[in-house]
Structures are given as structure tokens and as C-alpha cells.
Amino acid sequence: MIRFDFSNLMQDVVGRNGLSEDDFKTIDTARLIEIIDSRKYPELEFLDLPWADISAIKEVGRYARGFDNFLLLGIGGSALGPRSILEALSPFHNLRRSPKVFIYDNVDPVTLSNILEIVDLKKTVINVITKSGSTTETIGSFMIIWQRLKEQSLKPEDHIIVTTDPEKGNMRKIADDYGLRSLPIPNGIGGRYSVLSPVGLLLGETIGINSNEMLRGASDIHGRCMDPDLWRNPAFLFSSGLYLLQSLRNKNITVMMPYADRFKSFAEWFCQLWAESLGKDEKGFTPYPSVGTTDQHSQLQLWMEGPRDKVVIFLSIENYGKEINIPAVFQDMEGLGYLSGHTLSELTKIEQEASEIALTKNGRPNITIEVPTIDEYHLGQLFHFFGIATAVAGFLYGINPFNQPGVEEGKNLTYAMMGKKGFEAKRKEFEQYRQRSGRFELM
Numbered sequence: 001m002i003r004f005d006f007s008n009l010m011q012d013v014v015g016r017n018g019l020s021e022d023d024f025k026t027i028d029t030a031r032l033i034e035i036i037d038s039r040k041y042p043e044l045e046f047l048d049l050p051w052a053d054i055s056a057i058k059e060v061g062r063y064a065r066g067f068d069n070f071l072l073l074g075i076g077g078s079a080l081g082p083r084s085i086l087e088a089l090s091p092f093h094n095l096r097r098s099p100k101v102f103i104y105d106n107v108d109p110v111t112l113s114n115i116l117e118i119v120d121l122k123k124t125v126i127n128v129i130t131k132s133g134s135t136t137e138t139i140g141s142f143m144i145i146w147q148r149l150k151e152q153s154l155k156p157e158d159h160i161i162v163t164t165d166p167e168k169g170n171m172r173k174i175a176d177d178y179g180l181r182s183l184p185i186p187n188g189i190g191g192r193y194s195v196l197s198p199v200g201l202l203l204g205e206t207i208g209i210n211s212n213e214m215l216r217g218a219s220d221i222h223g224r225c226m227d228p229d230l231w232r233n234p235a236f237l238f239s240s241g242l243y244l245l246q247s248l249r250n251k252n253i254t255v256m257m258p259y260a261d262r263f264k265s266f267a268e269w270f271c272q273l274w275a276e277s278l279g280k281d282e283k284g285f286t287p288y289p290s291v292g293t294t295d296q297h298s299q300l301q302l303w304m305e306g307p308r309d310k311v312v313i314f315l316s317i318e319n320y321g322k323e324i325n326i327p328a329v330f331q332d333m334e335g336l337g338y339l340s341g342h343t344l345s346e347l348t349k350i351e352q353e354a355s356e357i358a359l360t361k362n363g364r365p366n367i368t369i370e371v372p373t374i375d376e377y378h379l380g381q382l383f384h385f386f387g388i389a390t391a392v393a394g395f396l397y398g399i400n401p402f403n404q405p406g407v408e409e410g411k412n413l414t415y416a417m418m419g420k421k422g423f424e425a426k427r428k429e430f431e432q433y434r435q436r437s438g439r440f441e442l443m
């Protein structure tokens, strides 16, 4: 099991920047349990994912495995989860294994052109992931790919797999009308909470990752995250510790710092979850992704001596699964020789602890989550743990952690300028602002 060390959040360790046990008395765990048990939000359905039947995902995965390339079209929660699975569990994937995976999750003509130059569509399966079925970025790239398939006389039903709402939306309609393979994202589950649904698991199954192990990991940590005793519940401690540090000690930034390149995308997945879920009603905690040891030489100075507004979350890896010894060369040079006889995992682990101790000594609160090893089982635990902890943080802030009303205005303005019906008034508004701000005048 992943293990948690919250001691460096506490006053007796980090001094006045930390919390006392009394501070936690305001946390009403019975209310949190009640919100969860009563399923106050239908989106809490993500809690059931560890026990879902994944036989249909496996079957579609077997089909997708027959192609040379797997091209994923999606954005936000429809891309960050799959990418973190790919990078954590199959590093350097495209240089080693097949199908090669391409995740196109932006609007960038250069990236898509490059992908289309590299992949042969005849040998490519395309997974379009969109819960709503109306996300401009995803729909736009889907339309381009659809046309390219047609131009090459390829049958969309052979090449496209749709992951979308079971009943509603444009992509559900297209999947049904054209007889495309499709996988449903369960009703209540929204993008950033969907990694353990077909959204993440189909890619996993396609590249030979054991989804059952991921779900077993999630189910094994579930009970601990539902414990009504705050001091035994890591999800409640994580969310309430951070919530209290913000409301009582003015910490506003959460740094996610795994000590593993394989977790870089995981850190980005966490940042989306934390930001989009909590940033509402002028509340929220700004997350940013980082990686150890690299960012010790980039960000650590700021965390040590800059504003006292951050909480660093270390993900430390107990067993990297591979080892490299630092050889006994340059023994006569003191500046190098001291490293001989040590290993790379020893060095990175010591550096993680050293950063933790340095921050702690300087009164900078931090949390360490120890991951026994990077595999399906523990990744499943991390996904489920952070899903629960984020939802619970939302309940503590008194906001709905499952919606994202703040992104609607930008979407509507985009619809307007791209000519979507019903948005004519927004178009006027867009043009007025454009003129008023003068930002398009070259200097």
C-alpha cells in the first residue's frame, strides 16, 4: 500500500507555519461521510469504478492491439489520465512497443500534421474520448481524421473507437449511426474523475497494462479513505490538512513533486484535478507540477526562501525496480570519488529526503507519500486516493468539486466566433472587446 507521512504539516515539526491537533477539531468528518454516503452529488459515482465490469473494455482493447498505432483524441480529463498511465507504466513506449501511442490533446496544426505524417492511417486505430461529445478541440480533430479516413477509402467503423456518454451527445449519435465501436463512460462520471473508466483503461488494455491490478489497487485503498476516524483516513487528512493550511496559514500553492520521471504526467493529471475541481467562488489552491530531482535545481530555492505560501507534496519511490551502480572511477578525485559504490536509487532517495528535511527545518510544510513501486496496483491507489481527497477538499470549501462553470464563457465566445448557431450575441461581445482592448494592434 502507498503510505502517507503528514507529520511535516504539524506545528510541533514546522513551527508556526504548521497546524495543531486542535486546528483539526473544526473538521466535521461525519458531514463528509454523510455527503459521500448519500451520494449528494451524482458524480460521486466515480467511487464505484474499482468494482466495475471491464470485460467490454478488454474486448475492445484486444481489437485495438491488432493495429500498429493508437491515436487518442481528447482533452483535459479525457487525455491527462491516459497519458499518465502510458508514461508511468510503459516509459519510452513508442521506442519499444506496439501499438505506438499518440495522444493529441491540443489544437496545434503542427502537432497534428506531424502525427499524420508519421502514422499510416491504414494501420491506426483512433480512440475519440469525449464525455460531453461537444468539446470543440476534440470534435475538430475527429472531423479532420474522419475526412482523412474517407480520402483513403478506409472504413471509420474499422478504425474509430468512441469513448463517450452512454446515451447523450454528438459522439454517441455518430457512434450509433455509423456503427462504430464504442465504450460508455458511466453517467455520473466527469472527465477528471474518469481515469479508472474506459477513458484510461482502454489505452491500458491496448498496450498490455493490467487494468484489473489498477482497479484492485483502487479498491484496496478505498476503505481507508472512507474511515470516519480523521486520524486514520489519509484522504481526509490530506484534504483537511491542505484546507486548514490555506484558511489558517495562508498557504495557497500546492506543489506536486514526484521523484520519478515516470510520474511527470501523473503530476499534471493531479494539477488538473486539483485546479478545476477546487477553483471556484474565489476559493481553491493553485497546483503546479514538478519533478525531483530536476526541480531541486530550478524551483527549490523559491520554495525554501520565497513567499511562505506553498505546501510541497513529495511522491517518494521505495523501489524503482531497476538499479544502476555508480562505478569506482575517478577515485583519486575527491569531488567525484565519494559517489562510487552508491546507487542511483540511493542518490535520488537521499535527495528527496534531503529536500524534505531542508524544507521542514525552514518551517515549510510538506507531505510525503511513499509509493512502494511504480506499477498498476499502486498507480490505481494513487488515482483513487487523489480523486477522493480532491472531492473531499471541495466539500470542505463548500463548493461543487465536479463542475467547471468558469470555462463556459471562453467556450461560448469560441463557439460564437467559429459560427455556431445561437451564439450571435456573443460574437458582437467578442468583437467589441477585441476593439476596446486594442490587443491586436501591432506595436
Ligand code: PA5
Binding pocket: 075, 076, 077, 078, 129, 130, 131, 132, 133, 134, 135, 138, 190, 191, 192, 193, 276, 404
Ligand atoms: O474534467 C473535466 O470534466 C474536463 O476537463 C473535461 O475532461 C474536458 O473539458 C473534456 O471534456 P469532454 O470529455 O466532454 O470532451
